[in-house]
Structure formats: C-alpha cells, structure tokens
Amino acid sequence: MELKVNGQRMQLPEHASDPAMPLLWALRDGLHLTGSKFGCGVAACGACTVHVDGQAARACVTPLGAVQGKAITTIEALGTAEHPHALQIAWLAEQVPQCGYCQSGMLMAAAALLARNPKPSDADIDAAMTNLCRCGTYPRVRRAIRQAAALGARR
Known part of the structure; x- marks a missing residue:
C-alpha cells in the first residue's frame, strides 16, 4: 500500500498495509515516523493528531483505507530546526x-x-x-x- 505522507509517496511494508489498521500504527511502525504519539486509542486525547488533506485527524482511529489517495502531514513536516514553523x-x-x-x-x-x-x-x-x-x-x-x-x- 502506498501513502502520500509529508509530500512524498511512501510504500508501507506488508505488515503495515491492512486497510483496517489505524493510520497511527502505519506511520509509527511501518514508516518509522514516531512524532505522532499513542495516548488513548479512542480519539479522546489528541496525541496522535495529524493532518489528512489539511484537516486535523486523530490517527489512532483513522483506518488506512480511509486515507488512500489523501495527503497526510505529520509533525515531522511542520518545521525544521533551521526553518521552524x-x-x-x-x-x-x-x-x-x-x-x-x-x-x-x-x-x-x-x-x-x-x-x-x-x-x-x-x-x-x-x-x-x-x-x-x-x-x-x-x-x-x-x-x-x-x-x-x-x-x-x-x-
């Protein structure tokens, strides 16, 4: 499965490609983007918040199948040490x-x-x-x- 994350097309490994898998686990375990955190698993705390097509989304309850073809932005792309947001x-x-x-x-x-x-x-x-x-x-x-x-x- 391929995702568009932080402006790049990224291929998920097979173990992180189930369309029912929460986006958070695909990001953390499949793509090693660990800035988004697991807090509650029920979309209550927001530690896992990312952007999906520019909108804030709780990645712990967003299935991979729902983000196919959409632009995902994680904290890793918000800014850099040289050019902070x-x-x-x-x-x-x-x-x-x-x-x-x-x-x-x-x-x-x-x-x-x-x-x-x-x-x-x-x-x-x-x-x-x-x-x-x-x-x-x-x-x-x-x-x-x-x-x-x-x-x-x-x-």
Whole structure:
C-alpha cells in the first residue's frame, strides 16, 4: 500500500498495509515516523493528531483505507530546526511543553486551526483545541497560538 505522507509517496511494508489498521500504527511502525504519539486509542486525547488533506485527524482511529489517495502531514513536516514553523517558535517562547508527550498533537491541531482561521478568537481556539494535556498548559497553548497568529502562521 502506498501513502502520500509529508509530500512524498511512501510504500508501507506488508505488515503495515491492512486497510483496517489505524493510520497511527502505519506511520509509527511501518514508516518509522514516531512524532505522532499513542495516548488513548479512542480519539479522546489528541496525541496522535495529524493532518489528512489539511484537516486535523486523530490517527489512532483513522483506518488506512480511509486515507488512500489523501495527503497526510505529520509533525515531522511542520518545521525544521533551521526553518521552524511559527507555532514551534511560539511554543518555545511561551514555554508550552512540560512533559512534552501531547505536544506534537497539540501543534498539529493548532496548525490546522490557523490554516483555516488565521486570526482565531479565544473561543475559536478553545473550540479547536480539544487535545488533552495532563500538565495543564492550556493557557500557554492559547498564548502561543495567538502569538503564532500574529506572526501570520499558516500551513
């Protein structure tokens, strides 16, 4: 099975090609893209959030068969050390991460929000950011999203 991930066509190994397999496992075990995390397995926490055709999606419950022919973007493609995404810059400036486990999913959800709404209100941010953070950094997340929006972050 072939997927378009981070702008490249990638061939999944046979052990990770079942159309019913969750996208998260194909990404992590088949393509070794481990930035998206397993948190709950029921789409509640958002640690596994990726983009499918530009929309935030919970990869732990998205079957491979549902993403055939669609563009998948993972945290690995959000930015680089040399060219970070505005959200990554803001995340560091606001000291959002504590344990860091939820951060890749949070960043991907925030990037999808800013792509569809470049100037979100606090209510927009609260509605879009349904990811869970056990460290409770939600006020920092909101400030970072506002800061990135001010920088004109869009994906």
